[in-house]
Amino acid sequence: MSNQLEKLAKLPLRDNLRGIEPYGAPQLDVAVLLNVNENTHPLPEAVRQAIADDVADAATGLNRYPDREFTELRERLAAYLGHGLRPENLWAANGSNEVLQQILQAFGGPGRTVMSFPPTYSMYPLLASGTDTTYIAGERSEDFQLTAASAARQVTSAAPNIVILCSPNNPTGTALGLDVVEAVYEAGRASNSIVIVDEAYAEFALAGTESALTLIPGRERLIVTRTMSKAFALAGARLGYLAAAPEIADALRLVRLPYHLSAVTQATANAALKHVDALLATVEDIKGQRDRIVAELKRLGLTPAVSDSNFVFFGGLEHSGHVWQGLLDAGVLVRDVGIPGHLRVTAGTEAETTAFLEALEALVGGTARPAPGLEG
Structure with missing residues (x-):
């Protein structure tokens, strides 16, 4: 070594x-x-067979590039999430890590900063390094909690270009109250901060836990990221996505690689979304x-x-x-x-x-x- x-x-x-x-x-x-x-x-066997069938159909056209806008997938993701979201509010990539990377490519970079609150997902500082974005480590209380007042105060002081809130938080597993998200969003107004709520584990939340998806209307700087790796048991398929104002997807089109979602990936995700239950x-x-x-x-x-x-x-x-x-x-x-x-x-x-x-x-x-x- x-x-x-x-x-x-x-x-x-x-x-x-x-x-x-x-x-x-x-x-x-x-x-x-x-x-x-x-x-x-x-x-489930029925889902495995559906994926196999749809991937086989996609294989007949692998000599051609896939749908660059993954139109069907965005329609199905919008229908799954609900909350009045439309296909233009959705974006997807190869795992939520690539979604986060694209966000940092578009809104971070040299001379810009991204803030999160350790202990949290260990990829955040690595994504910052990979996009040459300066990482700012916020603070939690001794019991690893994060209050609205503390988070807002830290965002106001640091004025980061991007804030990532992990909810439920990894590794601690506890969800944030929406008051924290709202407070951070308002605190980031002066610095025009992009606020990301990473909801990779949202489907496992305790009864009564609200999703930040409810806060998207009227908040053009708010992004909620999700994944099909966890609740959907598709970690090997690598499909992550976000919901946000349509202009967020427009920004990510500027940095995404051409045809970044393969036909096989799209077929797998679409087949799975036909069998949500x-x-x-x-x-x-x-x-x-x-x-x-x-x-x-x-x-x-x-x-x-x-x-x-x-x-x-x-x-x-x-x-x-x-x-x-x-x-x-x-x-x-x-x-x-x-x-x-x-x-x-x-x-x-x-x-x-x-x-x-x-x-x-x-x-x-x-x-x-x-x-x-x-x-x-």
Whole structure:
């Protein structure tokens, strides 16, 4: 590895990329993979067959470029989201990470800034580096919460060109109140800030949690990003999208690569959106396993955060690194997010959840150390 780093250092790499490590969660061959917040339920057979059929149809025209405007997909996404959104309010790309990258390409860049509030999704600073946008790390309270007053005060002070709010937040799993989004949007008025609400896990939200989609009318600087990787169990298809004022899509057309969504990707997503009910049938089961994890972690004396997502962030561990390794030795891979005393686990199937809980109880028993402030 050191030899490779030495070779990399000799290349004329941009200065702001030197010393940065690429994004990457461990990809290990273990029985129970609960570290990257995938939907671990397999696609229903009917949906698999529908995708296979539509991709086969698309294959007959692969000698031609795909629909550059992915017209059918935007129509189906608008119908799925509702809230009065129309196809011109929608945009899609190869995963929500590419959507975010395109936003930073259009509104960030040299001399511009993007702000988010760690601990949050680790790709945000990497996307900033990749687009030569200066990253500003905001602050949360000790219990990882973010209030409207605090967020607005920080945005007013920093005057960033772009603000990213992750809701439900990754890795903590808790959704933001819409008052936070509204406060940040108003605080960014003076600096004309683009405000992104990353709702990758929105379909798993607790009852009563409202989406920022409701705030889009009249707010031309507000963008809500979503993905088909999580609730739709299509992580391997790479399809992310956004909803915003139509002029946002016009801006992204200036930076997107030609024909960036392949015919195969479009066919896969369109087939899936024809079977929304079947695909989302697993969401309630996942939420049930998530709530089961929260209850069992509390029983073990640990401190899970309130989760509006398909994963649980929990603290109270004396040696989180040792617990992570012990779980791995037991065939269960969870995520060490780099916060001492804490780990994050995806809510999987009932069998996967049972394997995690049994392995964890064998490791910590009643030895957990309380960490006030995170209780669900």
